Amino acid sequence: MANKVKVRICVGTSCFVMGAAQIQSLEFNAPADIADHIEIVEERCMSLCKDIKRKYRNGPFVFVNDELVEEATYEKVVGKIREQLKKS
Amino acid sequence: MNDALFIEIGSAQQQKYGEDCFGDTIYSKKIPEERRIISILSDGLGSGVKANILSSMTTRMAMKFVESNMELMHSSEVMMDALPVCQIRKISYATFSVVDTQLDGKTRIFEMDNPPFMLIRDDKALNVRYREIYSERWKDRTINISQVTNLEEDRIILMSDGVTQAGLGNRLYPLGWQRQGCLDFVLEKIRKNPTISASDLAQAIVQEALNKEVEKKAGDDISCVVLYFRKPRKLLVLTGPPFDEKRDAEFAELVSSYDGKTAVCGGTTANIIERELCLKCEVDKTSFDEHIPMCSTMEGVDLVTEGILTLTDVYRMLKEGIDPDKNNGATRLAKLLLDSDKIDFVVGTKINIAHQDPNLPMELEIRRNIVKKIVRILQDKYLKEITTRYI
Numbered sequence: 447m448a449n450k451v452k453v454r455i456c457v458g459t460s461c462f463v464m465g466a467a468q469i470q471s472l473e474f475n476a477p478a479d480i481a482d483h484i485e486i487v488e489e490r491c492m493s494l495c496k497d498i499k500r501k502y503r504n505g506p507f508v509f510v511n512d513e514l515v516e517e518a519t520y521e522k523v524v525g526k527i528r529e530q531l532k533k534s
Numbered sequence: 535m536n537d538a539l540f541i542e543i544g545s546a547q548q549q550k551y552g553e554d555c556f557g558d559t560i561y562s563k564k565i566p567e568e569r570r571i572i573s574i575l576s577d578g579l580g581s582g583v584k585a586n587i588l589s590s591m592t593t594r595m596a597m598k599f600v601e602s603n604m605e606l607m608h609s610s611e612v613m614m615d616a617l618p619v620c621q622i623r624k625i626s627y628a629t630f631s632v633v634d635t636q637l638d639g640k641t642r643i644f645e646m647d648n649p650p651f652m653l654i655r656d657d658k659a660l661n662v663r664y665r666e667i668y669s670e671r672w673k674d675r676t677i678n679i680s681q682v683t684n685l686e687e688d689r690i691i692l693m694s695d696g697v698t699q700a701g702l703g704n705r706l707y708p709l710g711w712q713r714q715g716c717l718d719f720v721l722e723k724i725r726k727n728p729t730i731s732a733s734d735l736a737q738a739i740v741q742e743a744l745n746k747e748v749e750k751k752a753g754d755d756i757s758c759v760v761l762y763f764r765k766p767r768k769l770l771v772l773t774g775p776p777f778d779e780k781r782d783a784e785f786a787e788l789v790s791s792y793d794g795k796t797a798v799c800g801g802t803t804a805n806i807i808e809r810e811l812c813l814k815c816e817v818d819k820t821s822f823d824e825h826i827p828m829c830s831t832m833e834g835v836d837l838v839t840e841g842i843l844t845l846t847d848v849y850r851m852l853k854e855g856i857d858p859d860k861n862n863g864a865t866r867l868a869k870l871l872l873d874s875d876k877i878d879f880v881v882g883t884k885i886n887i888a889h890q891d892p893n894l895p896m897e898l899e900i901r902r903n904i905v906k907k908i909v910r911i912l913q914d915k916y917l918k919e920i921t922t923r924y925i
Contacts, residue, residue, distance in 0.1 A: 460888040460894060
């Protein structure tokens, strides 16, 4: 089996209130097709929120492997994971 | 050495089964200028609202009198005159126990009609001699006065008769739990856990008394106050990045040089400490909660949590009581705060621009404000000694 997709979720304050908590639930109830192929890592504030306006859009910020998902939602992240899995 | 003595006060109460409010009242106050703490437990006649009013009046009056060092007999006569007379029993009635203690260890205890207080030293109960005084006008009332010099690791326990009479009528305890039964329980608890905190011990006593009752329904108001004399437990709480980045190193240094427990609240704050002290910091998945971001673990730091949301929830719990069955960052921090006596807050004042987004929930307060609220409640309600420093 290919390497696991690494999902890094920012759980800093603003990402958390904007919905990172829902994305965290991937750990417990991910869709069956991807459940075994992901590795969830929570990170303390990745400091991306400090550069909103200049560089980034809004949080929550999630990295799927090395690709950044901005304004992430559960669906967006699952979509991105599937994309990555297809690639590998 | 006595200068360093700290008094932790913990109390627990259970109202009579079927009543909405407590018939007993507990009131403690710290007078910092005089290095003095006064704690009063009063049991009002009967239960429910009437008893609550009687006992509240008694504690408030007694506090005023003791605080202003008024002559004891005279003040208790005033109190008995002031309390309304019970229609049925023709007595004006609320009992009280007062502990008036100074931080150099000198303690006076006045008791009227409550079960005698317990003084526990070196895992044993000491019998303290007392003097009885009588009132001319209220013949059947006597007040016991005792005086002790407290040492480190002493505990003084006050209780209402709801504790000693718990289980009255129960086949196992026809005469109730009795003072001796309670004392044995306390000694056993302390032997098992010599540093048990005052609030934990008070809670345990009340819980055990309740267990003795028929069907665990309290037959009377059950209350208990524990005063625990000990060396202060220190806690340093760092929250928020310093305003000026150049001070990050100095800020992190505070953690490594502190002689007590440390807590770091804030993701960015933790990142700074991690970077400056070259410590490894990892997210702790056992603290998962839908509403509070997870904690992390860092070597040399007792607790690492997220910032504002956690602090806001801590403030809520300090007001309403700690959620019993949770183990998230906020409950851990709240427990850590309550287990400490001297708490030093160091608050970084840099403002996180992302938090000022109007789309975010209103609860996202400015750090300084929420810390101020927490400090105030810790001082007023929990009598903690607190310093705050902004950086």
